[in-house]
Amino acid sequence: MEEDKYAKELEVAVRVVHVACALCGRVQERLLETSNDHVVSKDDDSPVTVAEDFSVQATISWLLSEIFGVQNVSIVAEEDIQTISKDESASLLDNVVNTVNESLAFASKYGLQSPETTLGSTEILEAIARCNSTGGPSGRYWVLDPVDGTLGFVRGDQYAVALALIEDGKVVLGVLGCPNYPIKTELLNYHYQHHQTTPQSSLATLDTGGKGCVLYAKSGSGEAWLQSLIDGEKMLEWPNRARLIRVSSIDDPTLATLCEPVERANSNHSFTAGLAHSVGLRKQPLRVHSMVKYAAIARGDAEIFMKFAKCGYKEKIWDHAAGVVIVEEAGGVVTDAGGRPLDFSKGMYLEGLDRGIIACSGVTLHEKFIGAVYASWDSSNL
Numbered sequence: 215m216e217e218d219k220y221a222k223e224l225e226v227a228v229r230v231v232h233v234a235c236a237l238c239g240r241v242q243e244r245l246l247e248t249s250n251d252h253v254v255s256k257d258d259d260s261p262v263t264v265a266e267d268f269s270v271q272a273t274i275s276w277l278l279s280e281i282f283g284v285q286n287v288s289i290v291a292e293e294d295i296q297t298i299s300k301d302e303s304a305s306l307l308d309n310v311v312n313t314v315n316e317s318l319a320f321a322s323k324y325g326l327q328s329p330e331t332t333l334g335s336t337e338i339l340e341a342i343a344r345c346n347s348t349g350g351p352s353g354r355y356w357v358l359d360p361v362d363g364t365l366g367f368v369r370g371d372q373y374a375v376a377l378a379l380i381e382d383g384k385v386v387l388g389v390l391g392c393p394n395y396p397i398k399t400e401l402l403n404y405h406y407q408h409h410q411t412t413p414q415s416s417l418a419t420l421d422t423g424g425k426g427c428v429l430y431a432k433s434g435s436g437e438a439w440l441q442s443l444i445d446g447e448k449m450l451e452w453p454n455r456a457r458l459i460r461v462s463s464i465d466d467p468t469l470a471t472l473c474e475p476v477e478r479a480n481s482n483h484s485f486t487a488g489l490a491h492s493v494g495l496r497k498q499p500l501r502v503h504s505m506v507k508y509a510a511i512a513r514g515d516a517e518i519f520m521k522f523a524k525c526g527y528k529e530k531i532w533d534h535a536a537g538v539v540i541v542e543e544a545g546g547v548v549t550d551a552g553g554r555p556l557d558f559s560k561g562m563y564l565e566g567l568d569r570g571i572i573a574c575s576g577v578t579l580h581e582k583f584i585g586a587v588y589a590s591w592d593s594s595n596l
């Protein structure tokens with residue numbers, strides 16, 4: 215039956231993303247405990263984040279292979295096996311082996327099976343090595359960004375675990391784990407406005423009724439779902455504990471909020487400010503790390519997400535696949551700056567992307583922004 219298509223894949227994807235979010239939550243808590251109150255840079259903590267990236271990737275790859283069979287699982291993912299298989303990476307590998315085993319020990323809480331015995335480094339390396347698909351126009355493959363928004367992660371701020379399934383070049387389902395984006399919306403602003411001044415460890419103690427959330431959607435279903443991460447001893451129940459989400463109904467630019475990357479290096483803030491001004495936006499942009507921006511649009515917490523990278527930068531499919539399908543199924547529109555859909559069928563990159571990405575809660579705002587790009591492009595320096 216059509217509506218059952220990908221039902222098993224979606225369920226498994228949601229469960230494994232929960233496992234990954236719990237893993238990240240534990241690592242981030244330890245990181246923030248040891249980094250006291252200073253704001254860490256990406257470089258300060260790169261060993262931690264590299265280990266975490268590999269640990270999430272190995273955990274998800276191992277679980278998917280156990281459930282669907284090694285021969286049926288093909289994964290495009292951000293981290294490649296070369297970095298971790300070098301001799302000098304022995305302590306990195308040890309760290310990853312421990313973290314993966316620790317997280318898989320909790321698998322039953324999420325309705326998944328733990329390994330019968332502790333996994334060794336060979337099995338972990340095999341799981342990472344299996345993520346060697348380069349995507350393309352045919353067949354079925356998973357697309358994984360184990361930790362999207364590394365800088366947000368080390369700052370105790372927003373980051374995401376993103377998993378999508380692509381079949382014959384089309385995204386068929388997407389799951390976004392957002393460990394620091396609670397169901398209570400106002401806390402998205404909390405991170406943005408205070409992360410420079412608030413002791414980071416306080417994030418761990420906020421009474422938020424669940425620190426984070428998971429969003430998911432199946433393409434063509436017209437439905438996008440939101441659930442909170444699991445606290446304490448609770449078990450993940452399926453398919454309940456989720457609620458339908460819709461994009462914002464605001465189409466008046468004066469009331470709309472623009473969401474964009476924190477890092478100027480990743481998106482041209484002055485160009486997007488010019489577009490926002492010409493369309494008539496009045497509010498300050500909300501700057502957020504990672505694919506949590508797509509989550510914010512899908513949940514109705516912001517109306518526009520734009521990213522205009524430097525000329526020559528090629529957007530990767532794992533930075534967008536899960537977010538795009540969730541926003542579209544929640545009622546939003548996502549295209550490149552020329553108004554064309556993003557093309558996930560060309561391998562690891564969004565080849566042919568016209569200038570930048572514009573995601574909106576509805577067609578009215580979207581048309582205005584596409585028109586603004588058209589009008590202002592020639593005079594821009596991009």
Ligand SMILES: Nc1ncnc2c1ncn2[C@@H]1O[C@H](COP(=O)(O)O)[C@@H](OP(=O)(O)O)[C@H]1O
Nearest residue numbers: 361362363364475477479480503504523527533
């Ligand atoms: N120069 C650049 N321009 C645009 N995007 C970049 C970039 N360098 C890295 N990125 C991508 O932007 C992502 C972060 O997005 P954002 O700025 O919206 O938080 C990074 O994901 P990772 O953190 O997973 O590496 C990375 O893939």
Ligand SMILES: [Mg+2]
Nearest residue numbers: 359362363533
């Ligand atoms: Mg990323």
